[in-house]
Amino acid sequence: MAVIARKGSPLVREIREKQSMGKSRQRFWELAGSKLGHILGVERTAEQVGAGADQGDAGFREELKFSQHLEGKAEAASDFARSKSLSDQRQYLPIYAARDDLLGVVRENQVVVVVGETGSGKTTQLTQYLHEDGYTRTGLVGCTQPRRVAAMSVARRVSEEMGTALGDETGYAIRFEDVTSPNTKIKYMTDGVLLCETLKDADLDRYRVIIMDEAHERSLDTDVLFGILKKVVACRRDFKLIVTSATLNAEKFSKFFGGAPVFHIPGRTFPVNIIFSKTPWEDYVEAAVKQAIAIHMTSGPGDILIFMTGQEEIETACYALAERMVQIVSSSSKAVPKLSILPIYSQLPADLQAKIFQKAEEGTRKCIVATNIAETSLTVDGIFYVIDTGYGKMKVYNPRMGMDALQVFPCSRAAADQRAGRAGRTGPGTCYRLFTESAYQNEMLPNPVPEIQRTNLGNVVLLLKSLNVENLLDFDFMDPPPQENILNSMYQLWLLGALNNVGGLTSLGCKMVEFPLDPCLAKMLLMGKELGCVEEVLTIVSMLSVPSVFFRPKDRAEESDAAREKFFVPESDHLTLLNVYLQWESNQYRSDWCNDHFLHVKGLQKAREVRSQLLDILKTLKIPLSSCRMEWDVVRKAICSAYFQNTARLKGVREYVNCQHGTPCHLHPSSALYGLGYTPDYIVYHELVLTKKEYMQCVSAVDPQWLAELAPMFFSVKEGDTSFLDRRRWHDEEKTAMEEEMEKLRQEQAEATSREKGRGEKSGKQQQQQVAMPGLKKGLTYPMPKRRMGL
DNA sequence: GAGCACTGC
Numbered sequence: 001m002a003v004i005a006r007k008g009s010p011l012v013r014e015i016r017e018k019q020s021m022g023k024s025r026q027r028f029w030e031l032a033g034s035k036l037g038h039i040l041g042v043e044r045t046a047e048q049v050g051a052g053a054d055q056g057d058a059g060f061r062e063e064l065k066f067s068q069h070l071e072g073k074a075e076a077a078s079d080f081a082r083s084k085s086l087s088d089q090r091q092y093l094p095i096y097a098a099r100d101d102l103l104g105v106v107r108e109n110q111v112v113v114v115v116g117e118t119g120s121g122k123t124t125q126l127t128q129y130l131h132e133d134g135y136t137r138t139g140l141v142g143c144t145q146p147r148r149v150a151a152m153s154v155a156r157r158v159s160e161e162m163g164t165a166l167g168d169e170t171g172y173a174i175r176f177e178d179v180t181s182p183n184t185k186i187k188y189m190t191d192g193v194l195l196c197e198t199l200k201d202a203d204l205d206r207y208r209v210i211i212m213d214e215a216h217e218r219s220l221d222t223d224v225l226f227g228i229l230k231k232v233v234a235c236r237r238d239f240k241l242i243v244t245s246a247t248l249n250a251e252k253f254s255k256f257f258g259g260a261p262v263f264h265i266p267g268r269t270f271p272v273n274i275i276f277s278k279t280p281w282e283d284y285v286e287a288a289v290k291q292a293i294a295i296h297m298t299s300g301p302g303d304i305l306i307f308m309t310g311q312e313e314i315e316t317a318c319y320a321l322a323e324r325m326v327q328i329v330s331s332s333s334k335a336v337p338k339l340s341i342l343p344i345y346s347q348l349p350a351d352l353q354a355k356i357f358q359k360a361e362e363g364t365r366k367c368i369v370a371t372n373i374a375e376t377s378l379t380v381d382g383i384f385y386v387i388d389t390g391y392g393k394m395k396v397y398n399p400r401m402g403m404d405a406l407q408v409f410p411c412s413r414a415a416a417d418q419r420a421g422r423a424g425r426t427g428p429g430t431c432y433r434l435f436t437e438s439a440y441q442n443e444m445l446p447n448p449v450p451e452i453q454r455t456n457l458g459n460v461v462l463l464l465k466s467l468n469v470e471n472l473l474d475f476d477f478m479d480p481p482p483q484e485n486i487l488n489s490m491y492q493l494w495l496l497g498a499l500n501n502v503g504g505l506t507s508l509g510c511k512m513v514e515f516p517l518d519p520c521l522a523k524m525l526l527m528g529k530e531l532g533c534v535e536e537v538l539t540i541v542s543m544l545s546v547p548s549v550f551f552r553p554k555d556r557a558e559e560s561d562a563a564r565e566k567f568f569v570p571e572s573d574h575l576t577l578l579n580v581y582l583q584w585e586s587n588q589y590r591s592d593w594c595n596d597h598f599l600h601v602k603g604l605q606k607a608r609e610v611r612s613q614l615l616d617i618l619k620t621l622k623i624p625l626s627s628c629r630m631e632w633d634v635v636r637k638a639i640c641s642a643y644f645q646n647t648a649r650l651k652g653v654r655e656y657v658n659c660q661h662g663t664p665c666h667l668h669p670s671s672a673l674y675g676l677g678y679t680p681d682y683i684v685y686h687e688l689v690l691t692k693k694e695y696m697q698c699v700s701a702v703d704p705q706w707l708a709e710l711a712p713m714f715f716s717v718k719e720g721d722t723s724f725l726d727r728r729r730w731h732d733e734e735k736t737a738m739e740e741e742m743e744k745l746r747q748e749q750a751e752a753t754s755r756e757k758g759r760g761e762k763s764g765k766q767q768q769q770q771v772a773m774p775g776l777k778k779g780l781t782y783p784m785p786k787r788r789m790g791l
Numbered sequence: 792g793a794g795c796a797c798t799g800c
């Protein structure tokens with residue numbers, strides 16, 4: 001595959017240098033006398049951020065506030081809507097004219113692919129048409145959405161249109177919230193929720209119709225649902241499936257479902273004039289800034305939207321735009337129209353994000369600089385000009401090293417078209433593409449690589465196994481993930497004890513499926529039961545399930561670092577997280593306390609929600625809460641028992657290598673172990689992420705004896721000797737051993753499908769023999785520190 | 792001595 005080479009942006013470098021040379025940004029804003037200062041958020045203090053979050057009532061109201069802007073689905077805010085009755089509005093939608101034809105096609109076919117363009121009204125109307133046509137007499141009409149806010153806001157809108165209370169005839173279900181009742185006929189939900197429901201009810205008997213909305217987005221959950229629903233369609237003649245999609249994927253979806261008819265509903269958008277670059281740009285950040293200034297100075301009214309790859313580029317572009325505007329204003333004798341420069345990316349605090357939806361002052365043009373958050377997740381009206389750099393960041397997974405990397409890739413043609421479409425929502429628009437037409441035609445992929453092909457499949461494998469899918473390599477994926485990826489995930493699950501030697505689910509595996517967690521975290525929780533520290537592990541697992549709770553604003557880096565260090569437990573980042581949570585708890589979960597200690601309130605609140613959800617599941621599994629009190633070593637042992645695959649051995653200053661595959665692993669400067677006077681010989685890490693180096697995130701020191709005890713297939717201690725045998729370094733010759741192992745697993749699995757089940761699990765010893773390898777002798781040098789937690 | 796595309800259970 002040919003890809004466009006990506007060169008670093010000289011502009012980003014230049015501005016970074018300028019800032020580090022003492023001309024701080026804050027000073028710049030003062031000099032410029034500009035009101036733009038707040039935009040970059042550089043002067044905001046922790047207190048301000050916290051205060052902003054507090055007003056939002058645990059984020060819920062914020063979500064609602066945004067919901068009306070999201071995906072353009074709740075049209076209640078438009079002037080048109082206010083002047084018409086709800087039923088008039090329904091008739092005005094493009095889908096209304098196609099209502100009877102559409103219902104006819106649905107009646108005659110079990111599966112229908114609906115191509116509904118933006119603004120057609122499909123999301124709110126399809127469910128109601130099916131309800132009116134009598135489908136809800138014998139079951140639910142379910143409609144899945146890729147995002148929580150969409151499920152909530154659409155359900156609210158539909159219940160308004162139907163004149164019933166939300167949660168009565170129309171309801172929604174998202175994680176932590178089930179707003180439905182026995183009376184519910186139309187149910188909106190995230191695809192993840194429906195996937196969870198298939199665990200309890202594989203045939204989805206409650207549902208008469210499922211609508212998979214926005215299926216072209218191809219989330220991991222959607223792709224798994226495709227395969228599952230195809231089976232349901234085959235075994236339930238009364239079941240209907242409607243898949244909505246963008247034009248580009250319609251044929252593919254139709255083919256997957258055995259030639260299902262494709263039904264088109266026109267949308268209500270305006271034409272967009274596409275302008276390609278004649279030659280490729282050396283620096284697309286610079287090019288985008290120039291283009292935006294050119295539009296602002298010469299083109300008619302209308303806001304500008306620029307697509308960039310990430311936070312740093314966005315900040316650079318905003319800075320450069322502001323700088324150029326100051327130059328222009330000071331050198332021009334005439335009045336220059338104002339430009340309001342607004343960054344947007346998901347990590348930006350919510351109150352700053354909201355600014356992009358505020359109306360600009362009269363005579364001021366908005367210029368929004370966004371990541372691909374503006375591609376699908378949120379919609380801003382009034383955009384007439386789009387500037388598309390043609391790049392975006394994507395997370396890719398390397399199964400062999402178990403490592404994630406966030407990398408810049410050229411976006412796909414579908415994504416470029418989606419971006420261009422953002423200029424045509426309010427009126428005819430223009431899209432400036434900073435790449436050549438030839439690059440678009442010949443070098444860009446038609447569609448983005450679906451998530452299922454570039455992610456860790458641990459959860460997917462566990463889920464499908466619990467749905468009794470015998471052979472995963474035969475599962476009907478629309479785009480099958482790489483075989484190595486599946487087999488590797490199976491191997492990891494086998495190591496954890498979730499799968500037996502014939503690839504079937506063990507009793508441990510069955511319990512692990514119950515938790516909405518990565519397999520390793522679920523295992524940690526269940527090992528907490530064995531070791532008597534459920535309470536502690538529960539908190540750690542919850543904290544690991546949310547993004548980092550440590551808040552580190554650039555302008556108060558040292559201060560926030562010092563605040564973080566106060567929570568450090570020297571031998572463990574995991575215990576540091578536990579410490580943070582316990583301290584928060586003993587301070588009555590107060591927000592102001594979080595702000596004082598540079599902690600994200602929202603992150604901690606989410607962790608608390610996750611914790612309570614997991615607690616409920618523990619209750620249903622009849623697992624009692626146990627605590628190890630102050631014996632923190634027991635907690636580290638539980639961590640070790642779930643993450644022994646992520647064991648790394650010391651090999652230099654703060655440098656480690658993974659014991660399994662020899663990948664170099666570095667301690668991250670934010671780790672509690674980083675500044676220690678000693679470095680432990682053996683550690684386990686939560687995950688490995690490639691940025692500038694391969695950095696381990698969330699690290700705990702472990703005792704090698706534990707490894708031998710908890711992961712005998714990898715590690716052992718020689719009898720009568722304290723020396724430690726690190727048996728495995730699977731880098732070169734051993735790699736083939738793994739492949740053999742996988743081949744064996746695959747064969748056994750294929751045999752098992754044809755043979756009757758009932759072969760018991762092999763003993764641990766046999767498992768050990770399967771992977772046993774002669775190892776290297778290593779001295780045991782690291783005395784484990786016996787430290788106790790506390791501030 | 793350093794990094795955060797975007798979702799979801």
